[in-house]
Amino acid sequence: MKLQLNENFLRIKPSYLFSDVAKRVRAYAEAHPDKKILRLGIGDVTLPLAPTVIRAMHRATDEMADAATFRGYAPEYGYDFLREAVARHYASFGVGVAADDIFISDGAKSDLGNFVDLFADVPVLVPDPVYPVYVDSNLMAGRTVEYVEGNEQNGFLPSPAGLSETPRLIYLCSPNNPTGAVYSKEGLAEWVDFALKTGSLILYDSAYEAFIADGSPRSIYAVEGAEKCAVEFCSLSKTAGFTGTRCGWTVVPASLGDGALSPKKMWERRQATKFNGVPYVVQRAAEAALSDEGMAECMANIAYYKNNAALIADLLQKKGIPFTGGTASPYLWLKCPGGLGSWEFFDKLLCEAQVVGTPGAGFGLAGEGYFRLTAFGSHETTREAVDRLDKLL
Numbered sequence: 001m002k003l004q005l006n007e008n009f010l011r012i013k014p015s016y017l018f019s020d021v022a023k024r025v026r027a028y029a030e031a032h033p034d035k036k037i038l039r040l041g042i043g044d045v046t047l048p049l050a051p052t053v054i055r056a057m058h059r060a061t062d063e064m065a066d067a068a069t070f071r072g073y074a075p076e077y078g079y080d081f082l083r084e085a086v087a088r089h090y091a092s093f094g095v096g097v098a099a100d101d102i103f104i105s106d107g108a109k110s111d112l113g114n115f116v117d118l119f120a121d122v123p124v125l126v127p128d129p130v131y132p133v134y135v136d137s138n139l140m141a142g143r144t145v146e147y148v149e150g151n152e153q154n155g156f157l158p159s160p161a162g163l164s165e166t167p168r169l170i171y172l173c174s175p176n177n178p179t180g181a182v183y184s185k186e187g188l189a190e191w192v193d194f195a196l197k198t199g200s201l202i203l204y205d206s207a208y209e210a211f212i213a214d215g216s217p218r219s220i221y222a223v224e225g226a227e228k229c230a231v232e233f234c235s236l237s238k239t240a241g242f243t244g245t246r247c248g249w250t251v252v253p254a255s256l257g258d259g260a261l262s263p264k265k266m267w268e269r270r271q272a273t274k275f276n277g278v279p280y281v282v283q284r285a286a287e288a289a290l291s292d293e294g295m296a297e298c299m300a301n302i303a304y305y306k307n308n309a310a311l312i313a314d315l316l317q318k319k320g321i322p323f324t325g326g327t328a329s330p331y332l333w334l335k336c337p338g339g340l341g342s343w344e345f346f347d348k349l350l351c352e353a354q355v356v357g358t359p360g361a362g363f364g365l366a367g368e369g370y371f372r373l374t375a376f377g378s379h380e381t382t383r384e385a386v387d388r389l390d391k392l393l
């Protein structure tokens with residue numbers, strides 16, 4: 001082939017973090033077939049879909065089997081019944097979002113990656129450590145990424161203090177993956193004020209909002225003024241176990257601007273051109289997850305994961321290992337004991353306890369020396385892993 005390719009792809013690491021982890025685990029398992037490996041690494045759920053969700057999927061499937069109720073292409077922005085259910089979900093925790101500003105998606109990752117289509121070569125600010133998709137999608141598009149560091153001093157919740165006042169695309173993730181740290185309303189208000197003052201746009205990832213139970217904001221729109229400077233990406237992946245079912249949404253407020261070159265109009269245009277909607281059966285499943293009955297079942301699953309998180313947190317406390325997360329998040333972010341590097345600690349846990357976690361260095365330079373454990377395993381796996389780590393650490 002003689003076509004010039006997008007050389008920006010050379011700027012991103014050739015393999016994704018979890019492929020690296022999987023490769024090392026596979027090699028270890030092949031060399032030690034007698035060892036039982038316990039996985040507290042990848043951020044995927046393990047509990048099945050809630051019964052209310054399954055019933056809705058069956059009903060919707062039956063509708064698809066009947067010419068009178070069959071549905072073809074779904075509306076690009078989502079069926080009204082789901083956009084309205086999402087708006088009611090926000091209202092349930094006191095946040096007003098217009099159904100018309102809600103765009104139903106096949107999950108947060110695609111929209112987070114695709115939203116950068118709307119911008120020219122603008123400066124981008126990303127917290128470090130964080131979910132790697134923000135950095136990689138901007139590097140692929142040729143943009144320069146600036147980092148704002150999360151560390152022990154700021155509780156892994158960086159603030160805009162000290163940043164130059166240029167407009168930027170600013171990514172925020174709360175509860176954060178990987179650190180589990182959650183912004184307070186005051187902490188988010190600092191970012192909203194900064195964005196309004198500088199003419200920046202916040203891209204807010206609230207994929208783990210359902211884990212928040214202490215009154216911290218579950219949406220950036222809990223902060224006054226955010227509707228003029230923020231887009232929000234959310235997902236049912238972790239709220240309702242939809243990692244394999246695929247449904248989420250993005251809120252692009254009309255109040256971000258007017259005219260053909262306003263984020264909402266552009267996102268409408270972009271989605272109408274490149275996206276053909278989420279399957280009807282999945283949207284009915286999502287509607288059911290957001291119903292009172294469905295949400296109660298989803299919250300019971302989240303309580304199960306939080307119980308696992310508490311087991312890990314108790315162990316870390318007992319061992320005097322500093323960590324964040326684990327209360328409003330399925331993630332626990334710990335400092336590697338003994339000054340070990342992230343991958344050194346990964347190898348130690350794998351080889352000496354057969355426990356798999358995720359090296360913090362995979363989430364950014366500031367993640368070096370840290371390690372992520374997740375609470376998404378079964379209770380039995382988590383218990384056994386905690387017992388092994390109790391002996392090892």
Ligand code: PLP
Pocket residue numbers: 043106107108109110131173176177205207234235236237243247248
């Ligand atoms: N945002 C964060 C912070 C995540 O950790 C994840 C998945 O792990 C996603 C978004 C992607 O979610 P989805 O499954 O909706 O694409």
